[in-house]
Amino acid sequence: MEDPPKPKHDHNLLKFPRGFLWGVATSAFQTEGENVYSDWWQWEQKNLPEIDRSKMAANEYYLYEEDFKIAQELNLNAYRLSLEWSRIEPTEGKFVDSEIDHYKKVLESLNKKGFKVALTLHHFSNPLWFAKLGGWANRKSPFYFERFVKKIVPEYKKFVDLWITINEPITYTYLAYRTSVFPPAKKSWWRFLNATLNMARAHKKAYRIIHELVDGAKVGFANNVTSYSAFHEHKLLSNLSAYFANLFSNHFFYKLIGNTNDFLGLNYYMNKYITENSTQSLLPDIVDIKKGQADISDLGWEVFPEGIFKVLMDFSDYKLPIYITENGIASTNDDRRVRFLLSYLKEVYHAIELKVPVKGYFYWSLIDNMELASGFSPRFGLVEVDFKTQKRTLRPSASVYADIAKNNGILHHMLKLLGHSTRVKDVIKEL
Numbered sequence: 001m002e003d004p005p006k007p008k009h010d011h012n013l014l015k016f017p018r019g020f021l022w023g024v025a026t027s028a029f030q031t032e033g034e035n036v037y038s039d040w041w042q043w044e045q046k047n048l049p050e051i052d053r054s055k056m057a058a059n060e061y062y063l064y065e066e067d068f069k070i071a072q073e074l075n076l077n078a079y080r081l082s083l084e085w086s087r088i089e090p091t092e093g094k095f096v097d098s099e100i101d102h103y104k105k106v107l108e109s110l111n112k113k114g115f116k117v118a119l120t121l122h123h124f125s126n127p128l129w130f131a132k133l134g135g136w137a138n139r140k141s142p143f144y145f146e147r148f149v150k151k152i153v154p155e156y157k158k159f160v161d162l163w164i165t166i167n168e169p170i171t172y173t174y175l176a177y178r179t180s181v182f183p184p185a186k187k188s189w190w191r192f193l194n195a196t197l198n199m200a201r202a203h204k205k206a207y208r209i210i211h212e213l214v215d216g217a218k219v220g221f222a223n224n225v226t227s228y229s230a231f232h233e234h235k236l237l238s239n240l241s242a243y244f245a246n247l248f249s250n251h252f253f254y255k256l257i258g259n260t261n262d263f264l265g266l267n268y269y270m271n272k273y274i275t276e277n278s279t280q281s282l283l284p285d286i287v288d289i290k291k292g293q294a295d296i297s298d299l300g301w302e303v304f305p306e307g308i309f310k311v312l313m314d315f316s317d318y319k320l321p322i323y324i325t326e327n328g329i330a331s332t333n334d335d336r337r338v339r340f341l342l343s344y345l346k347e348v349y350h351a352i353e354l355k356v357p358v359k360g361y362f363y364w365s366l367i368d369n370m371e372l373a374s375g376f377s378p379r380f381g382l383v384e385v386d387f388k389t390q391k392r393t394l395r396p397s398a399s400v401y402a403d404i405a406k407n408n409g410i411l412h413h414m415l416k417l418l419g420h421s422t423r424v425k426d427v428i429k430e431l
């Protein structure tokens with residue numbers, strides 16, 4: 001007997017726009033090791049258990065060449081990294097030439113391998129001298145940052161494609177001055193507000209300097225964006241709370257810096273359900289879905305691919321090119337990372353189909369690294385790092401990402417990986 005005709009199954013590749021950047025994101029303090037002149041280093045020695053301190057981290061200060069080769073083998077065409085300000089200016093006003101040269105070699109190596117470079121100038125860590133002077137709550141902080149920026153931009157301008165002045169300013173000030181998990185851990189609304197305003201001033205100064213020194217520079221900052229949903233869709237107050245949470249945490253910094261942005265850098269990790277306030281506090285209530293059935297990462301963050309679509313649609317209103325400057329999952333189960341990558345990228349694809357100008361995606365992170373305030377157990381890497389030997393081992397998710405980068409999109413058969421590869425007959429024994 002002839003086989004019945006096969007059902008038509010001709011889905012296309014989910015093709016991304018030509019020239020799309022497929023990258024990875026990293027930061028200096030979390031990977032380099034021995035950043036002894038940083039406020040974070042000093043904070044760790046006093047406040048974190050030995051096991052959670054950065055120590056040699058992923059030894060990236062010495063192993064960068066090896067890791068860039070891995071990224072190249074994964075067909076990536078973009079790389080986001082940060083400078084460690086405390087290495088370049090370990091003492092106030094004194095710049096160290098050998099460290100400036102070190103980062104020149106690093107950036108040159110990326111250029112030679114054909115990567116577009118996104119360079120972050122400030123990623124959570126400060127020089128100790130700066131912290132001792134009051135850190136970002138000091139009204140002179142924008143001036144100190146400006147002096148650093150003036151020094152380094154002429155040195156690195158020929159290597160950099162995207163300048164990211166500050167990583168997640170509001171997250172930084174919130175963690176440093178509200179929840180106190182980042183140094184200086186001084187809880188104060190006043191300091192929080194001052195530090196946030198100072199970071200906005202610092203960004204504006206850096207924006208202006210980079211444009212003065214580099215023709216056609218592209219300058220922005222990396223914003224930590226959260227998708228907010230009303231927990232009870234039918235309740236007006238729930239919706240209003242979600243609306244204000246979105247306005248403040250996602251959009252406020254843009255109001256402070258005006259139009260000093262050539263692109264939007266969005267770091268997306270979190271989804272939050274918001275409900276109307278049940279206390280007298282100013283902040284809306286967040287419903288903890290971890291108690292329910294949600295799919296969560298090893299850090300307890302919900303896996304919610306629709307969220308990246310939501311924030312992309314929301315930010316498309318700015319009419320600026322968008323780069324997803326970070327997105328990733330902490331998981332020791334790499335199958336979850338594979339599903340995470342495919343499901344989030346599918347949503348990015350849908351946003352692009354709807355004309356949202358997304359120009360690139362940087363997975364956080366290429367290698368496992370030290371998660372500030374949580375140590376080495378959260379595993380974000382496409383590449384596993386054995387922190388005792390510093391050995392790198394590619395995880396299967398690295399091959400999946402390499403395949404996507406090679407095809408500039410997701411081949412249809414890759415979508416099979418979204419399932420749990422469970423066969424029906426294994427679940428239902430008697431058919």
Ligand code: BGC
Nearest residue numbers: 027167168224267326371372
């Ligand atoms: C930060 C990274 C951090 C990552 C995962 C981002 O908010 O920029 O430094 O490791 O989230 O928590």
